[in-house]
Amino acid sequence: MRAWEAGKQADCYPHVAREEKERLFREIKDDERYTDYLYGCYECGICVSACPSARFYNYSPRVIAQAMAREDTDRVYEILIEDIWNCAQCFSCTRCPRQNNPGGLVSIIREVAVRNGIQETRDVLQGYSRVIYKVMLKGNQVSPDMLQPEFFADWGTWVEGFTKNMREWRRAIPLESLRGVTDASWRTDHKTLVELYTIWFETGNVELIREVDEGLYELLKNTMEEELEDAEDED
Ligand code: SF4
Ligand code: SF4
Incomplete structure (x- = not known):
């Protein structure tokens, strides 16, 4: 206590x-x-x-x-x-x-x-960078490969058991969903992604990530900006 x-x-x-x-x-x-x-x-x-x-x-x-x-x-x-x-x-x-x-x-x-950019916050969020990447860039976070025991030590033995059964999990949730290119998992359509990117830029959420993970911020920003420019050209 x-x-x-x-x-x-x-x-x-x-x-x-x-x-x-x-x-x-x-x-x-x-x-x-x-x-x-x-x-x-x-x-x-x-x-x-x-x-x-x-x-x-x-x-x-x-x-x-x-x-x-x-x-x-x-x-x-x-x-x-x-x-x-x-x-x-x-x-x-x-x-x-x-x-x-x-x-x-x-x-x-x-x-x-x-x-x-509080250091303790950066440390806590480090293990979630892959989740943030998936959610913000692909619109979903379905991927068994993200559950690595070293990043989620506070989940205890459960996450270790998950890793041991990775083969079964990958069959249930296809590995290709890591890149969001499979029809077997839920796919976010392009129009929705462009809307999401616009919201995340306009609300300052992309900018927020810079304070906790500069590398992830650059990756998200560059990809989103490219997509948004393409979407503008198409209009
Ligand atoms: S936050 Fe509300 S519910 Fe919680 S202890 Fe205070 S008064 Fe009670
Ligand atoms: S009830 Fe839910 S939202 Fe409220 S403090 Fe607990 S975990 Fe957080």
């Missing part, structure tokens, strides 16, 4: 300057969704009982709401570094009687962590 969960005041990450923690918290609060997602906290724990991640991880949506309602800069920083990737973004916590949205708060904090 962490010190602050036991009710003690702890100076989390004392080597990080207070100004930096405050700057990040300000960026979180400046998000226009913030005031819609946080109205204070009764500490009733209803969100915790609804939260699947709270069952399996050292994680609590109540802590997210409490730390923010109390404007506890140290705890918010700790959440940004350690907790946000444990949330499954299922939004079961929105049954909160105070009408908080802890999962929504996590979304905001994640965006701030990515936008600021």
Whole structure:
């Protein structure tokens, strides 16, 4: 149990300057969704009982709401570094009687962590670069080959078992789907892909990736720009 969960005041990450923690918290609060997602906290724990991640991880949506309602800069920083990737973004916590949205708060904090290129965030997302590549470039992420144990150590023995049965998985999900060129898997049509690329550019999501993975960013950007130029020429 962490010190602050036991009710003690702890100076989390004392080597990080207070100004930096405050700057990040300000960026979180400046998000226009913030005031819609946080109205204070009764500490009733209803969100915790609804939260699947709270069952399996050292994680609590109540802590997210409490730390923010109390404007506890140290705890918010700790959440940004350690907790946000444990949330499954299922939004079961929105049954909160105070009408908080802890999962929504996590979304905001994640965006701030990515936008600021926080090293711990880069480390966490490293294993997902192949997933991001597949989803953003091909419109789907079906590929058994992406599930490598070294990238998903926190999935435990399950992912090792998956790798051992790769032959069966490849038969179920054809290997060619890695490149999105098979009719046996779900294929995203070209018009939809162009729309997706446009949305990701316009919303700044492509740019966000630059902060966590420069190589992936260049790959996505160049391919998408080429496709968008071709689509413009065709119109
Ligand atoms: S959105 Fe996150 S915090 Fe909310 S219930 Fe789901 S996993 Fe828990
Ligand atoms: S359900 Fe709402 S009020 Fe209750 S602990 Fe969770 S965030 Fe606080």
